[in-house]
Amino acid sequence: MKKLLSFVLFFLAGSTLYAGGYRVSIQGQKQLAMGHTGVAVISSAESVFFNPASISFLDGKMNFSLGVSGIIGETRYENKTYGIAENTNNPLGTPFNVFATYKANNWLSFGLGIYTPYGSSVEWEKDWAGSHLVNNIELKAIFVQPTIALKISDQLSIGGGAIYANGSVNFNKNLSRSLVDIDGNRTNVTIKEKGISAWGYTIGIMIKPIEKLNIGFNYRSKVDMVVEGGETDFENVPSSLPNDLSDGTFNATLPMPAEITAGISYEFCEKFLFAFDYNFAKWSEYEALTVEFSNDIGTSTNPRNYKDSETFRFGLQYKACDKITLRTGVYFDESPVQDGYFAPETPRNDSVGYTGGLSYKVNDKLSIDASFLYLHFEEIDNSYDHYQENGQNVPFEGTYKSSVIAPGIGISYKL
Amino acid sequence: MKNIKYIAIIALGLVACEPELDNSVEDASFYSAGTADFSTFVSVGNSLTAGYADDALYLDGQKHSYPNILADRFSHVDGGAFTQPLVSDNIGGLMLGGSPIADTRLVLSGDPLVLTNLVPPTDNLAQPSTTDPTNVLVGPFNNVSAPGAKSFHLLSDVYGEASGILDGTANPYFVRMASSPSATMLGDAVAQNPTFFSLWIGNNDILSFATSGGVGVDQLGNLNPTTYGGNDITDPTLFHGTYDALLNGLTANGAKGVVMNLPSVTSIPYFTTVPYAPLDPTNPDFxxxxxxxxxxxxxxxxxxxxxxxxxxxxxxxxxxxxxxxxxxxxxxxxxxxxxxxxxxxxxxxxxxxxxxxxxxxxxxxxxxxxxxxxxxxxxxxxxxxxxxxxxxxxxxxxxxxxxxxxxxxxxxxxxxxxxxxxxxxxxxxxxxTANELTMITNAQTAYNNSISMLAAAKENVILVDVKAAMEQLSIGGLSSNGVTITGEYATGGGFSLDGVHPTARGYAFISNIILKRINEEFNATIPETNTGNYPTVYID
Known part of the structure; x- marks a missing residue:
């Protein structure tokens, strides 16, 4: 009978849950078009995000930028051993951003940013081969960032802001690879919560050592999205199961890691601006996702073992004429996901982002900004080895290839 | 006008975005059928071929029948469609003229589920079956199998005659799929002109004697099956002749195929679960x-x-x-x-x-x-x-x-x-008893010798040693991709709640064993199935 108990428990063991770790670097149409550089670029209200110190140096009393992109992403999964081929059917992601700055006087500026730096929408076919890891997940976070910047001299400014984050999560997975009710419907769980709030901060320094050269630093703190008493919904649970799998609540923490950015920008040949950013994201904070369920599943610990990751960004801007500014960029984005932890919730390996865009100046105040991102992923053979059944790790392996494009549009307004 | 432009850009993006692998499993040449041709796959047999489990034939069981799993695998190498005579519901059982003639499926059940019993409690589903065998389906069906069929039944021309259901000369499962009341199972299989076949028959020739505790008769020396009772052991000479006729029929048009031998009754939990000495002195009733x-x-x-x-x-x-x-x-x-x-x-x-x-x-x-x-x-x-x-x-x-x-x-x-x-x-x-078991083992050995010999005599027929695989279940089990199945009742994962028939996962293991042999013998590279994704026993 001990056997039967463990056999029933085995259904419940290793309920791997995932959330977190999907940074969406689309915080401003102008800067995205330049490879999402910007920590040392003084151009528009988008600086509220990229480096709050630099708003001190913006022209104009007030600056506004707003924009939105459409992320069209798809991932292919194949497994040769079993002849499996699956595609995600992700809904359109729409990261947006709204930035405003106000120069109170020569040395004091204020800013406000509303943007969506984290999010994930991955949707596999329900009950697909990896449904014990994820059927679908949707993470959203909106950051609101009031900002203040002080111009210390014409060569130096500092800035910072508080970050109020408001997020939601909705995640569905099957409980195991094979548990079904008597009608053959897969037993699954959804965890969801809205209105998760959290706080963080950002600080920046802008240095202009010589004419045409800017150096910028930005630190963005970790923001922990702490869920307490989120909703769980268990479906297709066999009613005689001796374990309590009733709907209830869950607690979990989804970290959005600290990020350090340093970079330079340099103007040359009158019409050109070159920018380089180095990002360091402290993803190693994300060791495991631990979800506490109020029912018999109890605490589910799921190793993630992310590593810190770096991104190298290069951008170029060319003022083609008075009306039109062209931008392009490229970045090399290292994935925080390590071998053996490659789960289909974040099928993200290293990628190269190719960006482009332009601004069309309608008049002295208004310009329209367009951007385009193509994120290129190499095909990768990898696996998630830390899903357990019956105390045994059961790898989920295969070949992945992702593809993402994100066209975006925005406007900038200067007073 | 502008909108159309954007829609066009997005549409272009969607197309451009489709990620493709350099060498996809969906490429036509990725897997190979080798020297075999699976365009018309026909499977012949008894309950084990039908997908019977939990003492009933029900939809989920049929979905997980070994030939259906195989056909799904064959689809990677240009295998043809595989039709099965699906029952009407997921309840199982049969209803003849409003009266149940076969039980609904077993599920683990109890409120709460009692875990302290030697044999965990099961119940038949309470809903009545909606499958009436006299509602004859229109075939042909690639899966020509009837739970309860013995070897000689496959040649019987009264086996599909509805009027014979109650007196046992016909089989309700064949009645509902037979091309005509006088059709034979072999005939209905051969008529489809198979390019590839599977045959797994003979289990019931000993098993019904065994599961009945040996109340039948060992018909050794009696070559007339019409005189046999339902629980009797078929004479091995009769079995040999029948099997020869079956293989000749199935290979007549040059079809290649696979045949399975017969597992020992001692490798199934129906006989290994209840100990001979179960009387516990600490039991207050005893x-x-x-x-x-x-x-x-x-x-x-x-x-x-x-x-x-x-x-x-x-x-x-x-x-x-x-x-x-x-x-x-x-x-x-x-x-x-x-x-x-x-x-x-x-x-x-x-x-x-x-x-x-x-x-x-x-x-x-x-x-x-x-x-x-x-x-x-x-x-x-x-x-x-x-x-x-x-x-x-x-x-x-x-x-x-x-x-x-x-x-x-x-x-x-x-x-x-x-x-x-x-x-x-x-x-x-x-x-x-030991004597009854000897009769069974003798017959089983003779049948398996016939199967080996007759298969070996056919150039394109290969034998799969299911008997050895089933024996493995009682000595450590079979493992693949993170799951192990054993022969333990209810908890072992290999056998359904009737203690005789495999679970869906058990059938998946059997399918992989068959595929391995097909790949070896026909130089094919058909992908196996992932056993971990198949359910075992069902809990109410």
Whole structure:
């Protein structure tokens, strides 16, 4: 009978849950078009995000930028051993951003940013081969960032802001690879919560050592999205199961890691601006996702073992004429996901982002900004080895290839 | 106008975005069928081919039948469509003219589910079946299989005749799929002109004898199957001839194929779950009675010794589990002698009086002891108790108790002498004795020799040693991709709740074993199936 108990428990063991770790670097149409550089670029209200110190140096009393992109992403999964081929059917992601700055006087500026730096929408076919890891997940976070910047001299400014984050999560997975009710419907769980709030901060320094050269630093703190008493919904649970799998609540923490950015920008040949950013994201904070369920599943610990990751960004801007500014960029984005932890919730390996865009100046105040991102992923053979059944790790392996494009549009307004 | 532009950009993006692998499993040449051709795959057999599980045929079981799993794998190498005679529901069972003629499926059940039993409790689903075998489906069906079919049934031209369902000459599962009432299963298979076939037949030729506890007859030497009872063992010569005809038919057009041999009954939990010595002295319903029982049986054991059969002695241990008492048909019936010895013993009347009965009851008690224990003994390690015996061992057989009371025993004593397996020897049907097992094993060995020999004689027919794989289940189990199945009842994952048929996962393992052989012998590279994704037993 001990056997039967463990056999029933085995259904419940290793309920791997995932959330977190999907940074969406689309915080401003102008800067995205330049490879999402910007920590040392003084151009528009988008600086509220990229480096709050630099708003001190913006022209104009007030600056506004707003924009939105459409992320069209798809991932292919194949497994040769079993002849499996699956595609995600992700809904359109729409990261947006709204930035405003106000120069109170020569040395004091204020800013406000509303943007969506984290999010994930991955949707596999329900009950697909990896449904014990994820059927679908949707993470959203909106950051609101009031900002203040002080111009210390014409060569130096500092800035910072508080970050109020408001997020939601909705995640569905099957409980195991094979548990079904008597009608053959897969037993699954959804965890969801809205209105998760959290706080963080950002600080920046802008240095202009010589004419045409800017150096910028930005630190963005970790923001922990702490869920307490989120909703769980268990479906297709066999009613005689001796374990309590009733709907209830869950607690979990989804970290959005600290990020350090340093970079330079340099103007040359009158019409050109070159920018380089180095990002360091402290993803190693994300060791495991631990979800506490109020029912018999109890605490589910799921190793993630992310590593810190770096991104190298290069951008170029060319003022083609008075009306039109062209931008392009490229970045090399290292994935925080390590071998053996490659789960289909974040099928993200290293990628190269190719960006482009332009601004069309309608008049002295208004310009329209367009951007385009193509994120290129190499095909990768990898696996998630830390899903357990019956105390045994059961790898989920295969070949992945992702593809993402994100066209975006925005406007900038200067007073 | 502008909008259209954006829609066009997005649409372009969607197309450009489609990620493709350099070498996709969906490329036509990725997997190879080798020298085989799966464009028309026909599978012939019994319950094991139909996808029967949990003592019923139901939709999820059919979905996970081994040939359906194979056909899904064959689809990677240009395999054709595979149609099955699907039943009407996921409940299982059969309804003939409004009356159930086959039970609905078993599920683990209980509120709460009791985990402390030797055999976890199961229930048949309460809903009535909606499958009526007289609603004949329009075929042809690639899966030509009928639960319960024996080898010779595949050649029978009355097996699909609805009027024969109730008297057992026809099979309701074949009736509902037969191309005509006089069709044969082989004929319906061959008519599809298969390019590839699978054949797994002969299990029921021994299994129905085994599951019935050996109440049938070993028909060795009788070559006329129309004289066989349902629980009889088929004569091996008849089996050989039948199998030869089946293989000749299936290969007549040059089809390649795979045949499976027959597993041993000792590798299925129906016979290995209930121990021969299940009587636990710590059980409060049994333990306290042991001194009294041993007192009574010591009188009987004295008679056994006197009659020269001391091995039939019945003794219950007060410290360890004891064997049940069973009827063994192969023992000489000593009823009359036992009665006579008791009546001739001067100690008998005092013994009867010590039980609280009058001296006049002595003939009655002597007769009772003689008839009850004339052919009995305690079970030993060579006896296999069938799975359903777990639900009756230690219970009171009320019919017997009533009969004893009618003969004049006080009610309490009548009950005491009607305890199944303790004071009332288990009937033949609950136990497969060593002799019965020998008959089964002899027939099985002969059948398997025929299958090997006949398959070997066909150039393009390969044999899959399912027997060896099933034996593996009882010695460590079979493992793949994080799952291990064993032969343990309900918890092992390999066998469904009837203790005879595999679970969906069990069928998936069998499918992979077959695929491995096909890949080896026909130079194919068909991908296996992921056993971990298949369910095992169902919990209500």
């Amino acid at each position: 333990g306290p009675q042991i001194p009294t029982l041993n007192g009574i049986f010591s009188q009987l054991n004295g008679v056994y010794a006197y009659l020269g059969v001391p091995e039939r002695s019945i003794v219950f241990s007060e410290t360890s589990a004891s064997a049940v008492v069973i009827i063994d048909e192969n023992l000489v019936d000593l009823s009359a002698q036992i009665t006579a010895v008791f009546l001739g013993s001067p100690a008998f009347v005092p013994f009867v009086e010590s039980l609280g009965l009058p001296a006049a009851a002595a003939p009655l008690v002597a007769n009772l002891l003689g008839t009850t224990y004339g052919q009995s003994r305690q079970a030993n390690a060579n006896d296999l108790l069938v799975l359903p015996s777990s639900s009756i061992i230690g219970t009171i057989n009320q019919d017997v108790a009533d009969g004893l009371e009618a003969q004049g025993l006080p009610a309490a004593m009548a009950t005491q002498f009607a305890s199944e397996g303790i004071t009332l020897p288990l009937e033949d049907k609950w136990v497969l």
